[in-house]
Amino acid sequence: xxxxxxxxxxxxxxxxxxxxxxxxxxxxxxxxxxxxxxxxxxxxxxxxxxxxxxxxxxxxxxxxxxxxxxxxxxxxxxxxxxxxxxxxxxxxxxxxxxxxxxxxxxxxxxxxxxxxxxxxxxxxxxxxxxxxxxxxxxxx
Amino acid sequence: xxxxxxxxxxxxxxxxxxxxxxxxxxxxxxxxxxxxxxxxxxxxxxxxxxxxxxxxxxxxxxxxxxxxxxxxxxxxxxxxxxxxxxxxxxxxxxxxxxxxxxxxxxxxxxxxxxxxxxxxxxxxxxxxxxxxxxxxxxxx
Numbered sequence: 001x002x003x004x005x006x007x008x009x010x011x012x013x014x015x016x017x018x019x020x021x022x023x024x025x026x027x028x029x030x031x032x033x034x035x036x037x038x039x040x041x042x043x044x045x046x047x048x049x050x051x052x053x054x055x056x057x058x059x060x061x062x063x064x065x066x067x068x069x070x071x072x073x074x075x076x077x078x079x080x081x082x083x084x085x086x087x088x089x090x091x092x093x094x095x096x097x098x099x100x101x102x103x104x105x106x107x108x109x110x111x112x113x114x115x116x117x118x119x120x121x122x123x124x125x126x127x128x129x130x131x132x133x134x135x136x137x138x139x140x
Numbered sequence: 141x142x143x144x145x146x147x148x149x150x151x152x153x154x155x156x157x158x159x160x161x162x163x164x165x166x167x168x169x170x171x172x173x174x175x176x177x178x179x180x181x182x183x184x185x186x187x188x189x190x191x192x193x194x195x196x197x198x199x200x201x202x203x204x205x206x207x208x209x210x211x212x213x214x215x216x217x218x219x220x221x222x223x224x225x226x227x228x229x230x231x232x233x234x235x236x237x238x239x240x241x242x243x244x245x246x247x248x249x250x251x252x253x254x255x256x257x258x259x260x261x262x263x264x265x266x267x268x269x270x271x272x273x274x275x276x277x278x279x280x
Contacts, residue, residue: 043221043240045185047275063280081183081277084246091274098277100183106225134231135187137221137238140203 040076040102041139042109049131050096058128059096065125066099069118074111077102096129109136180216180242181279182249189271190236198268199236205265206239209258214251217242236269249276 052058063080070078081098103109112118192198203220210218221238243249252258 042224043219043238045240045275079183080280082280084182084249084276084278086246086249086276088274090272091276095275097280098183098275100185100277109224109226132230134228135185135235135238136224136226136231137240138224140220140222140237 040104040108042103042105043135043137043139044101044103044109044112045135045137046099046101047092047095047133048097048099048129049094049133051128051130053094053096062097062125062128065121065128066097069112069121072112072115072117074103074108074115075101076104076108095133106138180244180248182243182245183275183277183279184241184243184249184252185275185277186239186241187232187235187273188237188239188269189234189273191268191270193234193236202237202265202268205261205268206237209252209261212252212255212257214243214248214255215241216244216248235273246278 048062050058050062059082066080069075077100079098079100081100083093083095083098087093101109101112103112188202190198190202199222206218206220209215217240219238219240221240223233223235223238227233241249241252243252
């Protein structure tokens with residue numbers, strides 16, 4: 001709200017950066033623009049490479065941990081996946097678990113990052129993975 | 141349908157693999173299991189590294205090309221993104237464009253791969269990218 005106020009006091013003339021940043025940081029309402037589009041303009045996709053890639057038990061444990069995160073309110077959509085049965089040169093199959101989240105905007109994603117349930121998850125389950133790659137993207 | 145028939149003839153006793161594969165390949169109906177979950181059990185996420193990473197024109201062209209794919213019926217959800225304004229060690233920011241698709245199952249994804257509009261897209265726009273990484277995952 002304060003940010004909105006600050007923004008409205010500003011002159012936008014010759015200040016297109018502010019305008020595009022407003023969109024970027026989710027000040028534009030997160031509307032469903034088509035029936036294909038769920039809420040949330042921010043896509044957070046995490047891929048976990050397991051410390052013990054052959055341990056089904058470890059993978060199940062990590063999935064159990066990720067499920068605890070689903071209750072965090074900032075999340076608009078959450079999906080847990082494992083590599084599909086596709087295999088072409090361009091397909092990365094080395095990871096163990098995929099964790100896909102939609103948020104309304106960057107701020108909501110930050111709420112999630114700092115959420116006690118998320119911090120607890122990292123504390124309790126990070127021994128299971130060796131590497132993590134995160135792709136954060138915003139809709140165009 | 142033939143696969144369903146074949147499956148129903150099988151004994152599931154001591155054959156939990158068949159059961160989980162049935163779920164895996166989308167024979168389970170693609171229901172919305174919660175209000176957070178859209179249709180489709182198959183997530184296809186493509187990241188494009190641009191040949192000219194600094195060319196806004198090339199990026200716009202690629203995005204224009206991706207938009208032509210959105211009409212392909214097999215697609216349940218399509219989102220085009222660019223790297224967000226986040227920056228931690230684990231975050232990959234080198235790609236230019238993110239292309240996220242949901243399908244009902246592996247077969248529908250294959251329909252998309254072979255669709256004339258998709259083949260045309262590759263023909264017309266592949267000169268714009270240098271590298272592509274694809275993550276295909278199925279819901280657990």
